[in-house]
Amino acid sequence: MTGGVLTAGDNAEDADVTGITCANRARNHGCALAQISQQSPEPIPATYAHPMAAPGAVRDQLSRGLRDLRISVTDRCNFRCPYCMPRELFGADHAFLPRAELLSFEEVARLVRVFAALGVTKIRLTGGEPLLRRDLAVLVAEIAAIPGISDLALTTNGSLLSAQAEALAAAGLRRITVSLDSLDPKLFQELADSRVSVQTVLEGIAAASAAGLPVKLNTVLRKGVNDDGLLDLVDYARAHGHTLRVIEYMDVGRTNGWVLDQVVPSAQARARVAAVHPLEPIGDEGTAERWRFADGVGEMGFVSSVSKPFCGTCTRARLTAVGELFTCLFATSGTDLRAVLRSGATDVELLDVVGGRWASRDDRYSELRGLGTVGVARAEMSYLGG
Ligand SMILES: C[S@@+](CC[C@H](N)C(=O)[O-])C[C@H]1O[C@@H](n2cnc3c(N)ncnc32)[C@H](O)[C@@H]1O
Numbered sequence: 001m002t003g004g005v006l007t008a009g010d011n012a013e014d015a016d017v018t019g020i021t022c023a024n025r026a027r028n029h030g031c032a033l034a035q036i037s038q039q040s041p042e043p044i045p046a047t048y049a050h051p052m053a054a055p056g057a058v059r060d061q062l063s064r065g066l067r068d069l070r071i072s073v074t075d076r077c078n079f080r081c082p083y084c085m086p087r088e089l090f091g092a093d094h095a096f097l098p099r100a101e102l103l104s105f106e107e108v109a110r111l112v113r114v115f116a117a118l119g120v121t122k123i124r125l126t127g128g129e130p131l132l133r134r135d136l137a138v139l140v141a142e143i144a145a146i147p148g149i150s151d152l153a154l155t156t157n158g159s160l161l162s163a164q165a166e167a168l169a170a171a172g173l174r175r176i177t178v179s180l181d182s183l184d185p186k187l188f189q190e191l192a193d194s195r196v197s198v199q200t201v202l203e204g205i206a207a208a209s210a211a212g213l214p215v216k217l218n219t220v221l222r223k224g225v226n227d228d229g230l231l232d233l234v235d236y237a238r239a240h241g242h243t244l245r246v247i248e249y250m251d252v253g254r255t256n257g258w259v260l261d262q263v264v265p266s267a268q269a270r271a272r273v274a275a276v277h278p279l280e281p282i283g284d285e286g287t288a289e290r291w292r293f294a295d296g297v298g299e300m301g302f303v304s305s306v307s308k309p310f311c312g313t314c315t316r317a318r319l320t321a322v323g324e325l326f327t328c329l330f331a332t333s334g335t336d337l338r339a340v341l342r343s344g345a346t347d348v349e350l351l352d353v354v355g356g357r358w359a360s361r362d363d364r365y366s367e368l369r370g371l372g373t374v375g376v377a378r379a380e381m382s383y384l385g386g
């Protein structure tokens with residue numbers, strides 16, 4: 001190391017620029033920052049002592065680290081679930097993003113390396129409907145190869161899964177979440193506002209299982225809409241070895257006509273299940289509270305974002321299909337990382353923008369819900385990636 005700069009050829013163990021040795025980084029994190037610095041032609045200033053440069057050390061204003069990143073790969077969807085993309089607003093004349101506006105796979109992968117250097121270990125690809133993005137398995141393979149990324153998952157409506165499950169698993173996808181709000185053929189189509197049959201989705205789920213992917217099923221329960229089908233979904237998940245996660249209906253976006261009355265609090269849903277299949281708590285995993293069936297046949301989870309907000313432990317960032325960084329599902333606007341990428345920024349500059357944004361983060365919308373924030377403009381779930 002010379003002249004106060006760390007170059008790719010320097011001994012990274014000695015020339016630590018972040019207050020944490022590269023060997024530590026490698027142990028903790030697969031050393032994505034080291035990989036960036038090796039790829040970067042430009043030297044990294046040794047004075048780069050930004051606290052968020054140390055993987056795992058980036059902390060926001062409420063001392064929350066940056067651990068997981070949801071990446072929306074498209075704003076398009078072939079369903080029109082009214083709670084997400086109501087047809088009145090996402091109809092035939094809706095202008096979806098032109099392809100050139102979307103981040104390329106190379107751009108996404110480059111950003112993932114930056115996020116990995118800041119502490120991210122979990123990536124989830126989502127949308128819109130992510131399986132509408134052509135050659136998604138290529139992106140999966142690129143991300144799977146990034147050091148430090150230990151978990152790579154995908155959330156899908158399952159309609160196109162049969163044809164793609166094997167390629168996704170072969171590319172390095174670790175697990176999959178399929179959204180399934182009802183098993184009833186008629187109600188399923190009503191809830192998705194689509195002609196795709198529930199059978200098609202069930203075939204997709206079976207294909208994912210056959211390809212070796214662990215499957216979670218996401219069900220958004222709404223009172224008087226699909227809550228009658230909860231036990232059928234529980235039985236289906238138990239019979240097939242999948243983990244069902246019951247999600248409280250959220251007030252995301254401004255178009256879904258959310259009313260608190262339609263929310264089924266997790267405690268109520270859990271009591272209904274436990275009355276038939278006794279449950280025992282097994283702790284929390286990310287945003288979900290996990291419960292196992294007392295008879296030993298699997299487990300299920302509850303995501304209580306409305307009745308029991310988890311802002312205090314939220315370590316999740318979101319990247320939209322056009323490269324905006326959102327630090328909260330309920331944020332009004334994001335940080336335009338695509339502009340930074342396309343302006344020719346170096347990896348270190350990108351690291352600084354992302355780390356700086358995270359360091360200034362103080363979002364805790366769900367905890368403040370009901371304190372007058374409900375009328376505020378927010379981005380839609382299909383845009384942000386659920
Ligand atoms: C936005 S979708 C994107 C991925 C894919 N199209 C799918 O449906 O799985 C991701 C998840 O968000 C959930 N979601 C959408 N709107 C929601 C809302 N208002 N409240 C709770 N969950 C919602 C969906 O049920 C889905 O499980």
Ligand code: SF4
Pocket residue numbers: 077078079080081084085127128129157179382
């Ligand atoms: S929840 Fe998923 S499947 Fe339904 S409209 Fe939104 S993006 Fe599409």
